[in-house]
Amino acid sequence: MPAIPANPDRLLADLDHLRTIGAVGTGVSRMAFTDQDIAARAWLAAQMAEAGLEVTVDPCGNLFGLPPGDAPCLLVGSHSDTQPLGGWLDGIYGVACGLELARAALEAGGPRIAVVSFQDEEGRFGGLGGSAVWAGRMSLAAADTTTDADGVSFGAARVAAERIGPAGAIMGEVPPSRFSAYIEAHIEQGPALEAAGLALGAVEAIVGVRRWTLTFRGEANHAGTTPMALRRDAVQGLGRYITDLNTALAPIVTDRTVWTLGRITVDPNAPSIVPGAASVSVQMRDAEAARLGRMRDTALTLAQEVAAARGLTLEAEEGIALDPVAMDPALVDRLAAGAQEVAPGRWQHMPSGALHDACNVAAVLPAAMLFVPSIGGISHNPAEDTAREDLRTGLRALAAALGEDITRA
């Protein structure tokens, strides 16, 4: 399989420049449609144009660099917006890889590769909004009503997309039918690759998420005058639930299943009052929908048992429920082959525990993702980093995997 002659030095030079746009210490702040985000997109658009790609900005602010020709081609990218204070690689690594691959492929005379930076992946507004609208999973009208923390709507903010430029850029729709498949490179944002001593991960699925809020409700009482035997203490139910949930889930889960009780609210939350109510968020992630269903049933049954045994009542409010998204098996095989070529024995198949634009794009195109390690598993933080050699290896694996036109795979 011929590799695209992509240049890791150019990739790193691009990334080094991009981290100066919106730089805050070692981190970056480029929330969607801020001046910093627009500046980064404008710089990317200029590189695309200079490379000979046709620059198009769609109404959501998604930025495309398209190779000459009309036949469907491969799309490579991610997002260039960041968390309010994020790291220097989250999202932009995949965009910069797409830019270098498209540029190198154009220089080499093929294959045809387009690059994209989706908008608002990080959720200044709804999160994953740009790719959701592009893939037809949300209407632009619905996206327009989402607001940021200050009440600014996506609809009002997206007029800034017109400032992306460069001169000659086209404002218009770029339908998914222009593409044959989607590849997204991304930092892992977790510690699994580093812990295993590996350089690359071929993502087979993006995990599904089930979340709900459980509230144990008892009776608030004076902490001095209420004997233990007469209490209906909601925190006692909470403590037992946190502990017993591990035991209850153990027979169901795999090493890659995760569950998190991340938010706790106690009422009235006073040292001298027996807690009358305790709420906890229960979030579960797994790559298999059936397993998530069993986990949900187990977790709710346990909560009912814990409540009943302590004279508490239980309220369960279901929140986010996202099914797992399988990556395209043929594309995963291609990425795995590329990984094996450049890092023999130093890669693995793995799920993505985080959501990515590929979740949305997979609804309309074959899609797959390649992960590079995150040092210490840290992301959404200025300390986010990846060894420069690993950044190079990721590009080389993509170049090896995508050398043959994906539409002929």
Next chain:
Amino acid sequence: MPAIPANPDRLLADLDHLRTIGAVGTGVSRMAFTDQDIAARAWLAAQMAEAGLEVTVDPCGNLFGLPPGDAPCLLVGSHSDTQPLGGWLDGIYGVACGLELARAALEAGGPRIAVVSFQDEEGRFGGLGGSAVWAGRMSLAAADTTTDADGVSFGAARVAAERIGPAGAIMGEVPPSRFSAYIEAHIEQGPALEAAGLALGAVEAIVGVRRWTLTFRGEANHAGTTPMALRRDAVQGLGRYITDLNTALAPIVTDRTVWTLGRITVDPNAPSIVPGAASVSVQMRDAEAARLGRMRDTALTLAQEVAAARGLTLEAEEGIALDPVAMDPALVDRLAAGAQEVAPGRWQHMPSGALHDACNVAAVLPAAMLFVPSIGGISHNPAEDTAREDLRTGLRALAAALGEDITRA
């Protein structure tokens, strides 16, 4: 033992009138030095004067009704201020009992009984402030610097004491040396008497309190990308601690020991982030200082073990530490004898799980307390109530117990 001819009908009439001062629905709002508090104290002062007691208001706003004569006499009372929205009996029951006993004793020609309503027991400012200053446990200058939720100081608020009146009232010090002993009647504010089917409780001790805040500190991480095996999840430590603390304390405690984990704070407290820190308030109450010490040691050792087993660190910040306050044994015997006389077999010795003015007064005078039941154990709430027959029984028990001059006991 001759009983004081106290009149339960007058007691109930006084209580029924007093609940109209600051009434909010079935509850009462008379925070210290508010117009409602001053109005209640003025009405009490008028009743004292009418009964022939000398009315004196000290610089803290503590209101005394003193019988003629100079020899030390018995002091009976409690407080007439309330929580921001409290019940109709908390505090005022003891003051009204004191008023009726002093009045009836004066009418009957003896024994000499004084009545008091201490100020700010409920803590608009510091809590128990009036009795603390009176008993020399806090200087007036220190009390003056305490502030309410709006930043008003005790020092600024207490000028309202001058408005208590009535005409002829004395503003001045009333030193503890004027008294031989202190008796405080109070609603239980807990469910123990009701649950046991009893009418009266002779309080042997006011429990001590030890409190600290424990913080389990791990590492905040992405809830999707961080495998369970690589997490240092503070909430997992918290859950185990809540549960195991019950087991660890079981060999140490009595039926009357209580412990409460009432306030929980999680950081960053987000459903999608592995909790980096979890704090919990641990409050323990028992009538024996030695037991409280063993409980403290056990609870801290367990916390260290739980933290160490999960790769967490532990911070322990000690808060309130109040030693138990024993009531005067001879006075407790007197109250027990009175209880047995009016409610044979329907009373018990018991600790007070709540703090009372008697905690402070016990530092300078022999002191004891008598409890009447609280319906449903409810207090600090407009639903607070006690059966009228129980209110009568409490007064009759005091009248029986205190008929013989306490100074000759």
